[in-house]
Amino acid sequence: MTIAPSQLQQEQILLTPQQQHYLKRVLRLRDRDRFIVMDGLGKWWLAHITGEQAQVLEELTVKTELSVSTTLLVALPKGSGFDEVVRSCTELGVACIAPVLSDRTLLNPSPQKLERWRRIAAEAAEQSERAFVPTILEPVGFNDAVANATATHRYICEARGEYPHLKNVLTQISGEIVIAIGPEGGWTDRELEQALAHSFQPVSLGKRILRAVTAPLVALSLISAACEL
Numbered sequence: 001m002t003i004a005p006s007q008l009q010q011e012q013i014l015l016t017p018q019q020q021h022y023l024k025r026v027l028r029l030r031d032r033d034r035f036i037v038m039d040g041l042g043k044w045w046l047a048h049i050t051g052e053q054a055q056v057l058e059e060l061t062v063k064t065e066l067s068v069s070t071t072l073l074v075a076l077p078k079g080s081g082f083d084e085v086v087r088s089c090t091e092l093g094v095a096c097i098a099p100v101l102s103d104r105t106l107l108n109p110s111p112q113k114l115e116r117w118r119r120i121a122a123e124a125a126e127q128s129e130r131a132f133v134p135t136i137l138e139p140v141g142f143n144d145a146v147a148n149a150t151a152t153h154r155y156i157c158e159a160r161g162e163y164p165h166l167k168n169v170l171t172q173i174s175g176e177i178v179i180a181i182g183p184e185g186g187w188t189d190r191e192l193e194q195a196l197a198h199s200f201q202p203v204s205l206g207k208r209i210l211r212a213v214t215a216p217l218v219a220l221s222l223i224s225a226a227c228e229l
């Protein structure tokens with residue numbers, strides 16, 4: 001269960017009514033049953049429930065993070081596809097996701113959507129026992145997304161053309177990765193040139209054309225396979 005750092009008062013956690021409902025009604029925990037608490041910032045504790053509070057028993061060491069920090073730049077797909085991208089990529093270990101407004105998708109999502117994606121990321125991080133809740137950034141234009149990338153390893157997934165497979169460029173890498181995935185209609189030539197100008201390397205995810213919501217999962221799966229601790 002994720003708690004706000006402000007809820008942790010010494011070794012007692014003051015549970016909100018929603019948290020009590022989740023622990024007692026959904027998980028059916030009784031007094032002194034143990035559960036894991038995380039602050040979403042990398043700290044984990046073993047705790048047990050005592051009435052309307054929880055008692056912290058010990059701090060835990062977590063090993064569920066990847067050895068590289070991965071930022072996904074994902075051109076916003078149509079409909080609710082981004083929900084699934086956020087959920088699955090959180091399970092697969094992403095550190096940060098930026099919804100990108102590209103030439104072929106100019107859907108500027110509502111602030112409620114951003115809140116929803118952040119909630120999905122928090123739930124998925126908890127479900128998959130991540131130490132960190134990934135950051136979901138505000139939607140950003142493509143030019144700014146590539147111009148502001150600071151990661152040493154920068155990739156742009158391109159469905160057409162002869163590019164090295166992502167799995168073959170992920171050997172012995174460390175530090176930070178940023179990887180861009182295009183929309184249903186693909187990147188425009190202008191965007192590809194812009195990315196190359198900012199040192200993004202075009203990569204392939206294989207011979208088949210993947211849907212815009214499948215490609216981020218495949219990219220993250222390859223990264224997590226190569227960079228599991």
Ligand code: SAM
Binds near residue numbers: 158184187211212
């Ligand atoms: N008609 C589009 C095109 O020709 O580029 C297909 C776009 S695809 C549905 C959506 C995005 O997923 C692409 O822009 C690319 O970033 C990524 N993608 C899908 N399949 C890929 C592949 N086999 N290799 C690399 N990237 C891929």
